Amino acid sequence: MDFYTKLVSGVLFPLHERLKHHSSVAVRRHMEQSQWWDAERLRAYQLERLRTLLKRAAEKVPYYRRVFSELDFHAGDLRSLDDLRRLPLLTKEVIRQNADDMKASDAVGLARFNTGGSSGEPLVFHIGNERVSHDVAAKWRATRWWDVDIGDREIVVWGSPVELGSQDRVRALRDRLFRSRLIPAFDMSPRNLDRFVEEIHAFRPAMLFGYPSSLSRIGQHALDQGVDLSQRGIRVAFVTSERLYDEQKAVIERAFGCPVANGYGGR
Numbered sequence: 001m002d003f004y005t006k007l008v009s010g011v012l013f014p015l016h017e018r019l020k021h022h023s024s025v026a027v028r029r030h031m032e033q034s035q036w037w038d039a040e041r042l043r044a045y046q047l048e049r050l051r052t053l054l055k056r057a058a059e060k061v062p063y064y065r066r067v068f069s070e071l072d073f074h075a076g077d078l079r080s081l082d083d084l085r086r087l088p089l090l091t092k093e094v095i096r097q098n099a100d101d102m103k104a105s106d107a108v109g110l111a112r113f114n115t116g117g118s119s120g121e122p123l124v125f126h127i128g129n130e131r132v133s134h135d136v137a138a139k140w141r142a143t144r145w146w147d148v149d150i151g152d153r154e155i156v157v158w159g160s161p162v163e164l165g166s167q168d169r170v171r172a173l174r175d176r177l178f179r180s181r182l183i184p185a186f187d188m189s190p191r192n193l194d195r196f197v198e199e200i201h202a203f204r205p206a207m208l209f210g211y212p213s214s215l216s217r218i219g220q221h222a223l224d225q226g227v228d229l230s231q232r233g234i235r236v237a238f239v240t241s242e243r244l245y246d247e248q249k250a251v252i253e254r255a256f257g258c259p260v261a262n263g264y265g266g267r
Contacts, residue, residue, distance in 0.1 A: 008151025
């Protein structure tokens with residue numbers, strides 16, 4: 001890890017998270033400690049955290065207060081995961097019908113999200129800073145498993161219209177500070193593919209992040225054009241949001257000279 005990566009991961013990014021009222025640093029540290037616990041200790045911790053979550057839901061969330069009361073369900077009596085069988089399944093329709101009652105009475109700073117609607121109607125939901133902190137921490141920990149960290153040079157191949165359309169000065173400054181470059185995933189003309197290959201070659205990223213279809217297409221273009229990206233110091237290619245096919249994995253590994261880490265989720 002070079003000095004600048006240490007500066008970003010140890011100072012700048014923690015400051016960034018603190019300003020956003022996220023506890024990501026503390027959560028990541030705890031994850032990196034608890035990942036080495038034995039199975040018995042993990043199960044006990046899981047049950048303890050689950051019991052705490054259900055107690056809070058019973059006290060603060062109108063929907064669950066009502067459901068628990070109707071079923072005479074008491075979180076403090078939870079003894080195993082099998083006890084959850086008493087609770088009804090949470091479906092998209094239930095969430096839509098009880099959207100306001102799903103919010104904790106003391107919730108503040110909730111952010112609105114929605115699914116892509118691939119199964120029909122998009123599902124709208126809200127998450128708070130605690131959930132975001134855990135998401136950031138989990139991705140951060142997974143990044144560090146591959147001997148890279150926030151602050152290492154990164155190329156992100158992404159296609160979110162919201163993100164691609166909101167590269168304001170603050171976001172652009174943040175990306176420059178963190179040495180992260182965003183290139184569009186859905187604009188794969190031959191001319192742009194030439195430009196993307198050239199940018200990866202010149203930038204020498206330590207990691208790539210994006211859709212497997214997009215990264216494999218860029219990789220195949222580099223191979224077809226005889227451009228060797230396998231010696232540019234890329235340590236890992238993170239792929240997500242789509243199914244990773246064997247042929248895509250093979251192209252990415254061959255073109256960029258690095259392993260492929262397949263994750264479930266999004267940016």
